[in-house]
Amino acid sequence: MQPVNVYSQEKQPTDEQLELDRLILRCKKGDPQAFDELVKRYSNRCYAYFYRLTGRPDQSEELLSELFVRLVRKIRSYVDGSFEKWMFTIASNLFKDSLRKQYRQKRLLEEKAELLAQNEGSPRQCPELFDKLQLAMEKLDRETAEILNLRYYSQMSFKELAEARKEPIGTTLSKVHRGLKKLRMIMDEL
């Protein structure tokens, strides 16, 4: 089979990319307003990523806040390449760190299941419990949930995703494909 260049668009930086480059440059120079813009620009996507992985708003908020503190600390170490890849790699590591600390994670999920049973039809009390996608996400294994969220919220290409995960692109492609199929199957069952 002939190799096809599926990433030809990456060679031409878009206006959005150029704008982002300028913003990062300002951040590197220590411009507080640039950091405000960066937070505004990425907070929702990063929050969604954490939320889909943890299923807990409080923990997601904490992780999001910690992520931006780390970005301020590390922004000078970002040199080249996809900023999203760099930022979501930090986010992913942050999540993994929090998981290690969170030895009660399993118990919390059990508590959540109990809550679900108790609070039938009361979305105001615990809205995250009534997000079908969130429930399906919690039924996936951690790695699959992470790769799906990472791909969707970071908006990385498969190539960038594979690089971030340090695995062959074929492996990433296969994991995402199987993961999305499984997710849809679970959602159909719910």
Add this chain to the structure above:
Amino acid sequence: MNGKENIDQLLRRFMTGTDAAQAAREIRAGDEVFRTHPAPEISADLLHSIQLRAAAQLKREQVHRRAFWGSAAAVAAVALLTGIYWLTAAKPSPSARRTYVASTGVDLLSKLKLHDAMLSTMDAELTDLAKSMNEVQKDVPYHEDCLSIDLLELEELELLASNTDFWKG
């Protein structure tokens, strides 16, 4: 999904045409699930508090960086001053160096003089020794101790002659 890549073409690198098309459809359907189920957005308060925290961290970083460079500059200044001290104060000035060379020369001369005196003494002693040797060669006893030693040697020879078993012990 993000316009960065052509998923159909990418899948065709790993699958046959029909399978690739099917997989592309499934991936798009999966992406659609995410789109139709948006995650909650963060509140304005949370956004503001994160911005404040980031600004505080930035300030802290700048203070640390300033402190670091301040310390580095102080260390560099101390190193520079030490270097200058070693190059100027610790190293003798040209006039001091001249004095040092002159004093070294004087020392050398006095040592040479001392050696000369020792050599002349040794020379005189050697001359005396040579004289003594000449006198010995002429069989002229020049000292009483020499005579007593000669007599002892004679006695020893006589003893050896009278007792031939002497050597046996």
